[in-house]
Amino acid sequence: MRILAIETSCDETAGAVVEDGVREVCSVVASSKEFHVETGGIVPEVASRKQLEFIFPVISETLDKLCKSENYRNTDDAVKNIDALAVTVGPGLIGSLVVGVSAAKALALAWEKPLIPVNHLVGHIYANFIESPVHGARGSAVNLPAVCLLVSGGHTDLVLMKDHGDFEYLGGTLDDAAGECFDKVARMLGISKYLGGSVLSAEAAKYPQERPFILFPRPMIDQDNFDFSFSGLKTAVKRYVEQGVNDIPLVCREFEEAVVSVLVTKTMRAVDKYGVKTVLLGGGVSANLRLREKFKKEAEKRKISLFVPPLNLCTDNAVYIASAAFFNRSHKTLVEIFADPSLGIMDTV
Numbered sequence: 001m002r003i004l005a006i007e008t009s010c011d012e013t014a015g016a017v018v019e020d021g022v023r024e025v026c027s028v029v030a031s032s033k034e035f036h037v038e039t040g041g042i043v044p045e046v047a048s049r050k051q052l053e054f055i056f057p058v059i060s061e062t063l064d065k066l067c068k069s070e071n072y073r074n075t076d077d078a079v080k081n082i083d084a085l086a087v088t089v090g091p092g093l094i095g096s097l098v099v100g101v102s103a104a105k106a107l108a109l110a111w112e113k114p115l116i117p118v119n120h121l122v123g124h125i126y127a128n129f130i131e132s133p134v135h136g137a138r139g140s141a142v143n144l145p146a147v148c149l150l151v152s153g154g155h156t157d158l159v160l161m162k163d164h165g166d167f168e169y170l171g172g173t174l175d176d177a178a179g180e181c182f183d184k185v186a187r188m189l190g191i192s193k194y195l196g197g198s199v200l201s202a203e204a205a206k207y208p209q210e211r212p213f214i215l216f217p218r219p220m221i222d223q224d225n226f227d228f229s230f231s232g233l234k235t236a237v238k239r240y241v242e243q244g245v246n247d248i249p250l251v252c253r254e255f256e257e258a259v260v261s262v263l264v265t266k267t268m269r270a271v272d273k274y275g276v277k278t279v280l281l282g283g284g285v286s287a288n289l290r291l292r293e294k295f296k297k298e299a300e301k302r303k304i305s306l307f308v309p310p311l312n313l314c315t316d317n318a319v320y321i322a323s324a325a326f327f328n329r330s331h332k333t334l335v336e337i338f339a340d341p342s343l344g345i346m347d348t349v
């Protein structure tokens, strides 16, 4: 089954075609990132206007790539070979979401194809099901149930995935998301104006020795729940920086270590509590090398399987949206699991 998916939840405009939920046939991602650097963060109005500008070129390029990859004579042939459409319906910026949903609805109507609504966070989980030359065949290798940690610029959530379409929300951040905290600390240190997670991580890696002391707190690490809080950690870094900092790599290393420790400890606590043998990571922050390294160590120690998406599937794209649509197409929970509207497309499924 071939699904063409559209993702426009934030500042990426993406299209992709995936076969049977695991084989990436083609993928296109456009981003309005550069327009948000000056403001040091996303202005939703700017993001949605860029979505409008990018949506048709992205869909058209996705179809061109599909033609090339499968040797179709023209776009009509390509469309005939698409079985369904999928679109992200939330969570996300409403102005951005509406652009993708409207485009998907119009195409579904014109092409007479079913339209599958996908939750963006569920989508991130499915980055682990895509076959990849480096990671090998993945879809069938992922044994469920699994504990999923979703860490992005907007979310930090722990989810128990019992099966496709059967998710239980375990907990999440009470304030800032982990990625947001990375971005704000990077800005505070003057090393990046926008989306500074990877820059901060690169600075942290410059610190020559193992961590000599614990400068910052590990919020909620000892609490017997699956919630997180990162705003206090951000304030602790701010207080420290205000005293005058001349060792940026040290601060980055200490901050990164604090975030990673909390994320790993709480995820592993969920693994123990629910007795699962699989951990799935997803979201932009799962690109963090220190996070990957610590998770790998813990997974080896416990003899459980760890799945981490390839770097290009950590950040927003439509490949995992198509995969999530395939594996969850008959499950209602796809939209309902996390609070956000379906934008009224449920009737078209």
Ligand code: KG4
Pocket: 010, 151, 152, 153, 154, 155, 178, 179, 180, 182, 183, 195, 196, 197, 198, 201, 283, 284, 285, 286, 287, 288, 289, 314, 315, 316
């Ligand atoms: O999933 P994503 O592309 O967008 C959202 O849905 O939010 O995640 C973007 C987030 C940003 O906060 C970015 O700074 C962070 O992921 N990020 C990282 C790294 N690469 C991206 N954070 C820490 N270390 C990284 N290497």
Ligand code: ZN
Pocket: 120, 124, 152, 283, 284, 315, 316
């Ligand atoms: Zn995302």
